[in-house]
Amino acid sequence: MLAGMQAPPTLLLLLLTLPATGSDPVFCFTKYEESSGKCKGLLGGDVSVEDCCLNAAYAFQEHGGGPCQACRRCVGRGGQCSEKVAPRTLEWQLQACEDQPCCPEIGGWSEWGPWGPCSVTCSKGTRTRQRLCDNPAPKCGGHCPEEAQQSQACDTQKVCPTHGAWAAWGPWSSCSGSCLGGTEQPKETRSRSCSAPAPSHQPPGKPCLGSAYEHRGCSGLPPCPVPGGWGPWSPVSPCSVTCGLGQTLERRTCDHPVPRHGGLFCAGDATRTHICNTATPCPVNGEWEEWGKWSHCSRVNMKSISCEEIPGQQSRTRSCGGRKFNGQRCSGNYQHIRHCYDIHNCFLKGTWSQWSSWGLCTPPCGPNPTRVRQRLCTPLLPKFSAKYFKGKKIHGEIDIKVEQAEFSDLNLVAHANGGFSVDMEVLRNGVKVVRSLKPDFVLIRQHAFSMARNGDYRSLVIGLQYAGIPSVNSLHSVYNFCDKPWVFAQMVRLHKKLGTEEFPLIDQTFYPNHKEMVSLGE
Known part of the structure; x- marks a missing residue:
């Protein structure tokens, strides 16, 4: 542009063709030093231009040793800024900088500050120092080239403590029980040691965190036998009698718990008794005493009797004795009356029948068995x-x-x-x-x-x-x-x-008022 000429207000676009193609590999750098035109901070040498220039602040250099090229740059003060914007091409879109207040200017570094403390308190570590980008300060969005911080190794000359670490778990132990459901749940156990590495003694290292043992339940075991337990005693029953001494009864059941899985039944008795006293005398029922002697054979209101006529009558009595405390009276008759034929020396004679066959032995087994046969007096x-x-x-x-x-x-x-x-x-x-x-x-x-x-x-x-x-x-x-x-x-x-x-049998009816039905006589 000639001096004295007024710049047109239009935007001027300048397309520059660079020798590198978008697909050729180049060396990619993190910074472009405008004062020297050199690339700084090599990232790698086998990347494409488009990948390197994804960051506009980076720079690249061809493998053949060409000049360092910035991905974005300003050409002279008041000139035009160039920026790679089209991927996979070497075209640069040039945009006038006149619409910006200024072009970026790089700054200068101050002197390095003192080294900071070592990053560790034992063994070897790193320390850093810093400098400021203020000599001069960058302008219009510029920056100072290179790093603002440096690091170097440091040695505390102290031995670090060794903290413990767990070794691998050991195998599982055998099961602690043979059945499930007992007072203690059977389990398997495995352990580990704090030996990978073990904590140091001097200086003291930290022990391993967590437990050295691990437990788990056993599987596939049968249920444990559950022995039975007695439940509470039932209420006492009423006295077994209403007079004299009796018994009361208490019961309990083996259901706290019920025996299961082959467990033993409850030991002891399921019932217990106690003596109870009603303080009331028991009734004593009467009992018949032995019969008395038969009376003489006689006939009431008759002065004489013979065998050919009505038989005589005799009786005997007995007493009901021993009845006390409102006991029951004797059942049955106190008097026994029978007919008799031994009146006036009128006796009937009898003859023995044949003996019956022998009966079975009594008892059927044991000592001194007996058997019986009988005959009748006819x-x-x-x-x-x-x-x-x-x-x-x-x-x-x-x-x-x-x-x-x-x-x-x-x-x-x-x-x-x-x-x-x-x-x-x-x-x-x-x-x-x-x-x-x-x-x-x-x-x-x-x-x-x-x-x-x-x-x-x-x-x-x-x-x-x-x-x-x-x-x-x-x-x-x-x-x-x-x-x-x-x-x-x-x-x-x-x-x-x-x-x-x-002896004909004739249909006839007999009534109670018939007299002299049968007349007796020899």
Whole structure:
């Protein structure tokens, strides 16, 4: 531009072509010294121009030894600034500096300051010193070339302490237990030593941080046996009795805890008892004493009696003794009445039956076993004849056998076919014998006396079973008759023995008011 000419206000662009291409490798530097035109601070020698000039403050130099070139520069005072802006090219975009107040000017360094302290307190380290960029100070955004700080090695002449470091972990130990769920959880353990390196003693080094042991739970173990434990005692039960001495009871259960996994059951008793005193005397029930002697055989309101007529009667009594403190009275009758036949020297004679077969040994095992057989005393009974009452189509007189006994000594069992089974106890010559019969005909009658003075007695039929046809009175009513009957008579299989023609069975009903049903006589 000529002197005296006024610069046009337009922007002047100047394109300069440099010998280096954007793809050729160059040496890249961190600074460009404008005063000397030299590159400072080599970064490397195998980078492209575009990579080096990513920072506009850097500079580069071709491998062939060309001049140092700044990535951005100002050409002369009041000149134009150049800046590489297009990547992978060597074109420079020149922009006029007139729109800026000034071009950057580099500054100058002051003298170096004193060295600072060593960076460590033992062994070897580094120290630094600094200088200021104020001689002169840079202008318009300029800077001082090179570094503002220097570093150098320093030696404290002191030995540093050695701090401890952990060595590698050792192997895991075996499990401390054989089952899970006990008082202590089984575990495996491994350890390490503070020996890589060990802390120094002089000067003292720091010990290793953390634990020297590590634990972990064991796996795959069975559950531990859990022994049982007693629970609390239950409330005391009421006294076992309401009088005298008794017991109270307490219970407990083995459920605190319940035995598990093969654990032992609770030791000791599950119950305990205590004596309790009701302070009340217990009732003493009465007990029958031995029967007294039989009275003489007699008949009330009769001056004479014979074997052919109504039997006599005798009785014996017993006492209920020992009853105290409102105890129960004796059950049963205090008086025992039976019929008797030994009146006026009228005795029945009897004969022994054949012996029965021997029974089983008692006891079945052990010392001194015994076995029993028995025989019955069968009385020789007189023969009586019976004449039936008028109006019946039974002709003639038929000999029948007659048995007499107290009703309490009889056992009548009715069958579905209308027949009876009879078990009868009779006393013959002071010996009580049992007879079992299955008669075809059963007549039950009761003898009653007139209420008039010296009145005669009469026979009343109160129950009858004749050829399978029941009478009006059932056995139930007979047994519950207010005045118990005492005569039993039977016709032994007359129908089967004599046949229908000689002993016809005619449908008929017998009522309680029939008199003289059977007349007895030798």
